[in-house]
Amino acid sequence: DAKTTQPPSMDCAEGRAANLPCNHSTISGNEYVYWYRQIHSQGPQYIIHGLKNNETNEMASLIITEDRKSSTLILPHATLRDTAVYYCIVRVAFRYQLIWGAGTKLIIKP
Amino acid sequence: DTEVTQTPKHLVMGMTNKKSLKCEQHMGHRAMYWYKQKAKKPPELMFVYSYEKLSINESVPSRFSPECPNSSLLNLHLHALQPEDSALYLCASSQEGHLSISYEQYFGPGTRLTVT
Numbered sequence: 001d002a003k004t005t006q007p008p009s010m011d012c013a014e015g016r017a018a019n020l021p022c023n024h025s026t027i028s029g030n031e032y033v034y035w036y037r038q039i040h041s042q043g044p045q046y047i048i049h050g051l052k053n054n055e056t057n058e059m060a061s062l063i064i065t066e067d068r069k070s071s072t073l074i075l076p077h078a079t080l081r082d083t084a085v086y087y088c089i090v091r092v093a094f095r096y097q098l099i100w101g102a103g104t105k106l107i108i109k110p
Numbered sequence: 111d112t113e114v115t116q117t118p119k120h121l122v123m124g125m126t127n128k129k130s131l132k133c134e135q136h137m138g139h140r141a142m143y144w145y146k147q148k149a150k151k152p153p154e155l156m157f158v159y160s161y162e163k164l165s166i167n168e169s170v171p172s173r174f175s176p177e178c179p180n181s182s183l184l185n186l187h188l189h190a191l192q193p194e195d196s197a198l199y200l201c202a203s204s205q206e207g208h209l210s211i212s213y214e215q216y217f218g219p220g221t222r223l224t225v226t
Binding site: 034043045046087097101102103 | 114143153158165166202215216217219
């Protein structure tokens with residue numbers, strides 16, 4: 001199973017775009033990239049996922065490189081409520097298990 | 111309703127106690143999960159139920175005993191735990207089916223367990 005590598009922490013100014021990188025250089029063709037976040041003392045919250053194409057929803061955008069070896073989660077206008085640990089995850093299609101990265105602690109500063 | 115509820119929020123138990131954690135969802139999901147999360151670590155999968163049957167046991171010690179009484183409920187029975195079992199226990203649910211190639215898991219808020 002592929003593994004993910006994330007920076008342990010990042011800062012971002014409120015109102016600016018937060019760009020969170022993830023490396024998954026050993027990802028296979030049938031493995032999806034998922035992003036979840038966990039606000040302190042809460043359960044993880046699903047953000048977005050993708051396979052090959054870039055994806056966007058009401059929370060974020062996911063940019064996956066053409067070789068699929070890395071991706072970037074973009075929060076377009078970060079707010080203080082976006083302060084959380086963000087996990088980059090790989091999941092093999094049709095399997096239950098999620099391969100979690102160590103997470104990036106994102107701190108949004110006023 | 112996209113909510114997964116867990117009770118209790120906090121639990122302190124001795125090593126000789128028997129207790130249970132409860133999880134409930136009303137999203138019609140047929141896959142339910144138990145995770146264990148230690149401080150500053152990502153969640154670790156413990157068990158997966160699919161259509162009320164145990165599908166995955168990630169080599170969890172027998173002092174943890176899962177139960178799925180119906181499609182909306184998931185329990186985790188605890189007996190003779192050790193202090194190192196202290197952690198946040200998370201329940202999650204998701205859609206199920208061989209065609210569900212892009213489902214997400216919805217997590218509950220967790221039960222903070224302390225074993226003394």
